[in-house]
Amino acid sequence: MEKKNVVSIEDRIPTLKQERKKKANRRLIFYLSIFFFLISIIVYLQSPLSDIRTIKVTGNAFVAEEQVLDQVDMAEGDNIWTVDKEAVSQAAASNPAIKKAEVHRRLPWTIELNITEVNHVGFVSRDDNVYPILGNGKVLTEHVQSDSMNGNAPLLAGFSEEAYLKDMAEQLSSLPESIRSLISEIHWKPNDGNKHKILLYMNDGNLVDGTIRHFADKMSVYPSIVSQLEPDKKGIVHIGVGAYFEEFGSAGEDSGNTDGTTNEN
Template sequence: MYSEQSFPIYQKRRVKRKRNKRLVGLIILFFLFIAIIIYLKSPISRIAEIEISGIDLLSENDIYKTADLRIGMYYLPIRTNSIKRKLLELEEVKEVNVTKQFPSKLVIQVIEEQPIAYLLNEDGVWLPILENGYIFNGNSEKNFLDRPLVTKWDDVNKIPKLVEELGKIKPSILVEISEIWQSRDLNATFDSSRLIIFTREGYRVHVLLEELGDKMNLYPAIINNLKTKTTKLGDIYLLESMRFEEFDDDNN
C-alpha cells in the first residue's frame, strides 16, 4: 500500500508540469510574434508581381485602378473575392479568376466580352460593340476583321436589339456580313427598324431589325437557290415577302 506521504510529492510534480507547459507555450508565442514581425518587415510580405492575362480591350492600368491594386501592398490582407467583385463591375469583363501565389504573387485571369460588331462614330472611329451591348469607347490591341461594320446608324437606342439579333446568327453566317446600315422606307423617310445588310459576296439583304437573326440564318439556302437561276448580284428583300432584284449597271 502507498503511504499518505507520497501524495504531496505527486501533487508537486503535477504543478511543476503545468508550469513547464505554460512556459513552453509562452516561449512559442514569443518566437511566433518575433517571426511575424520579421515577416512583415521583410520584402516577401508584400506583393512583388501582379500577373494579368486575357485583356485586349482593357489595359493593365484599368485593372490596377478598378481593383485598387499596386506593387508593394501587403500580401496577407488581400481578399481575392473583393478583387473579383470589383472587376466584374466593368462592362468589358465577362468572367475573372483571381488567385494568390505565396509568397508574393497575384494572378488575375480575365475573360472579356467579345466584340460582335464595330460601330463607326461621328469622328470616324470604329468602336467595338460588345456581346452585352456595351459600346467600348477605347483602343483595342486586337483587331476583329471578321466582325460586321455598323455604319449609317442613327438610332443608338437600337444597338442592344441589334446585338441580340446578331447573337442569334450562326457564326459561319455572321462572318459573311461585311456592313450593316439602317435603311429608309419607300418614301425615302428614315426607318430605324429596316436594315440593309452588305455581304462579303456582294449581295445586299433588306430585312427588319427584329427579324434579322431568323432571316439571316436562311441566307445560305437563299443564295444557293439564287445561284441556280442567275450568276448576277443584287438586292435580296426579306420583308413581307421575299424577292430578288438584280443590280443595274450603276451598282456593279
C-alpha cells in the same frame, strides 16, 4: 544432437542501443525539418518576399490592362495574402465590358487576374474613330486596345439613334458567330414606313435587305440561300415575311423570287 546458436543479452545490447539512436536521430531530423519549415513560412509572410511583384491580366482583348488595374484595390507591393480575391473579382466585373474576373495567387509573388469579356458583336464609327460594340449595346470608347481592332465583326454605320443601335447589337448577339462573320457592314436605312430597315454588305459580294426586328431568326436562312446560287451570281437577298434572292441587274424584285413572297416594309 544439433548445437543451437544462442545470442546472449549482453551481445544484443549494443545493437538495441544503435537502433534506438537511429530512431532518435530520425525523430530529431523530422522535428527540426518541421521547425525550420514553419520558421521559413513565418519569415516569408512577414518579409517583403510575400509582397506582390507582378500582376498579370489575361483574357482581355478590348479592355486595356491599365483600366482593369485602376478598377481594383490591389497594387504591386501589397502582401499577396492580404488580397481579397472576391472583392477584386467584383470590382473588375463592375466594368460593363467584363463578364467575369477570376483572381489566382501564383506563388511566390504573382497575382493573375483572368478576364472574360462580354462578346463584342461589331464596330461603330464615331468622331473618325472605330470602337467595338458589345452584345448588350455598350460601345467601348475608352481605354480600348488598338491591336484588338480586327475585321472579324461587322461595321455598323448610320445608326444615329441609340435605341436602334442597341436593338441591332442584341440581334447580332443572338446570331451565330459563323453567320455574323459573313457580314462586312450593316447600314441603318430608316424610312417613313419602317424605322427598322437595314441593308447589309456581305463578304461574299451579296447584299441583304431586311429589318432589325427578328433579324437573328431571319438571317439564319442566308447560308442555305446562297448555297443554292451559282458562284458567279451576286445580288440582293431579301429577308422579310419570306426570303428570296434578286440578282443584280434583274428586271424587278419578282425575278428570282423563290417562294412568291415580298419583302417586309
